[in-house]
Amino acid sequence: MRRVVDRLVAPFAVDRRVLALAGARMADGIGNSFLIIVIPLYVTSGTVGGTAFGLGDSTIIGLILSLFGFLNSSFQPFTGRLSDRLGRRKPFILVGLAGLALTNAAYVFAETYVSLLVVRGLQGVSVAFIIPTSVALVNELATAGDRGGNMGVYNTFRLIGFGAGPAVAGAVVNLGPYALPGKVTISGFDAAFYIATITATTSYVLVTVLVSDSESTVANAGADLSIPIRDRSGTNLLDPVFTLGVASLFMATSIALFATIQPEVNARLEQGATWFGLQFAAFIIAQVTLQTPIGRACDLYGRRPFIVAGMVFLIPTTLIQGFITSSVVMFLARLFQGIAAAMVFAPSLALAGDLAGEGESGSKLAVLTMAFGYGIAAGPLSSGVLVRFGFAVPFVFGTVLAALGSILVYTQVEETLEPTAAVPVFGSD
Structure with missing residues (x-):
C-alpha cells in the first residue's frame, strides 16, 4: 500500500504522509459535510421527538449545527497545546476520527432533540482533536521551502471532501429506503449516517497505516x-x-x-x-x-x-x-x-x-x-x-x-x- 501512495504522491511534490493525511481528511470531510444537509432534513422529517425547549425547527437546527462549530473551535487550543506537550500528533488524530465514526453511527439511534444535541456536541469535541494536530503535523513534515505547497495540497483535498458531501447527501436521503440482502431495509437517513460512519472509519485506517509523527515533534515536546x-x-x-x-x-x-x-x-x-x-x-x-x-x-x-x-x-x-x-x-x-x-x-x-x-x-x-x-x-x-x-x-x-x-x-x-x-x-x- 505504501508503494501505491509513493506513486500517487510524486505529482504533488509533498511528503507521502502529508498526502495520506490529506486523503484521510477528504474522506472524513465527505461524511461530516453530509450531516450539514442531512440533519436539517432529519429534524423536519417527523422522526425526531421529545422536548424542543419551546423552539421552532429552524432554531433547533441552527442550535444543533452551531454547537458543533462552537465546541470544535473552543477545544482546539487545548488539544493543540496538549499534543505539543506530549510531542505526539497521530494519537490525537486517531482519537478524533474514532470519536467521529462512533458519533456518526450514533445518529441512527438519536431520535430526540436532546440526543441530537449531545451527539453533535461530541462530534465537535472529536473534530477538535483532528484539526489542529493535522495542520501541525503537515507543518512539521514540511520545510521552509515547501511549507506553502504542503498546506495547499492538504487544504485542497480537505475542501474537495467538504464540497462533495452536500452534493450527494440529499439524493442519498431522497432515494431511500434501501433494501439490503436478508430482507433488511434501511431508511435514507440511516443510509446517510452509515456512509458518514464508513468515511470516518476509512480515514482512521488511512492514518493508522500511512501516517506517522515527525521525529522532531517527539524530540521537542514541552x-x-x-x-x-x-x-x-x-x-x-x-x-x-x-x-x-x-x-x-x-x-x-x-x-x-x-x-x-x-x-x-x-x-x-x-x-x-x-x-x-x-x-x-x-x-x-x-x-x-x-x-x-x-x-x-x-x-x-x-x-x-x-x-x-x-x-x-x-x-x-x-x-x-x-x-x-x-x-x-x-x-x-x-x-x-x-x-x-x-x-x-x-x-x-x-x-x-x-x-x-x-x-x-x-x-x-x-x-x-x-x-x-x-x-x-x-x-x-x-x-x-x-x-x-x-x-x-x-x-x-x-x-x-x-x-x-x-x-x-x-x-x-x-x-x-x-x-x-x-x-x-x-x-x-
Whole structure:
C-alpha cells in the first residue's frame, strides 16, 4: 500500500504522509459535510421527538449545527497545546476520527432533540482533536521551502471532501429506503449516517497505516507554548501569529455571511435554489482550484504579499455582493471572493508554521484554525441579524472586517521567507 501512495504522491511534490493525511481528511470531510444537509432534513422529517425547549425547527437546527462549530473551535487550543506537550500528533488524530465514526453511527439511534444535541456536541469535541494536530503535523513534515505547497495540497483535498458531501447527501436521503440482502431495509437517513460512519472509519485506517509523527515533534515536546498578544521582538505592536488569527476570524466571518440569507438572496435576484447552490459552490471551486498553486507560489515569492493582497481583494468582492441584482454577477463575485480567501489561507498557515518553534506547531496553528472556526460560526449569525436592516448591511459589515484585517496584516506581519525571485507583489516589503 505504501508503494501505491509513493506513486500517487510524486505529482504533488509533498511528503507521502502529508498526502495520506490529506486523503484521510477528504474522506472524513465527505461524511461530516453530509450531516450539514442531512440533519436539517432529519429534524423536519417527523422522526425526531421529545422536548424542543419551546423552539421552532429552524432554531433547533441552527442550535444543533452551531454547537458543533462552537465546541470544535473552543477545544482546539487545548488539544493543540496538549499534543505539543506530549510531542505526539497521530494519537490525537486517531482519537478524533474514532470519536467521529462512533458519533456518526450514533445518529441512527438519536431520535430526540436532546440526543441530537449531545451527539453533535461530541462530534465537535472529536473534530477538535483532528484539526489542529493535522495542520501541525503537515507543518512539521514540511520545510521552509515547501511549507506553502504542503498546506495547499492538504487544504485542497480537505475542501474537495467538504464540497462533495452536500452534493450527494440529499439524493442519498431522497432515494431511500434501501433494501439490503436478508430482507433488511434501511431508511435514507440511516443510509446517510452509515456512509458518514464508513468515511470516518476509512480515514482512521488511512492514518493508522500511512501516517506517522515527525521525529522532531517527539524530540521537542514541552517547549514554551504560550501565545502572546504583544510582539515580543518589539518590531510591531501585536504578535504576528495573534494578528493572523484575528485576520482569519475577520476573513471567515466575511465569507460565511452568504450561507444564512438564502431566502433574501433568491428574492433579490429573482432566482431559485439551483442558482444559489451554484453561487455557494463557486467559492469552494475557487478554493479547490487555487489552494495548491498559491501555496507553492508563496514558497517562491514569500507569504506576506499573498496574505495582504488576498485580504485587500476580499474588500471589494465582499462589498459588491450587497448591491448585485444579477445571478451571474453574484456567481462571479463569490468566485472572486474564493480567490481572495485562497490567497490568504494557505500562506497564513505557512507563515505561522515558519514562526512556530520546534514542538510548538499545535499551539501556534490552533490560533488560526480556532479563529477561522469561530468566524465560520459568527458569519451566519451576523448576517441573519443584520439583514433585517437592509440587504446590503451584512456585506458592508463584512467589508469593514476585511478592511480592518488588511490593515492589521499590512502593519503587524513581517515576511518570514527569503524570496527566491525578486518579483514586486502588492504588499511586499
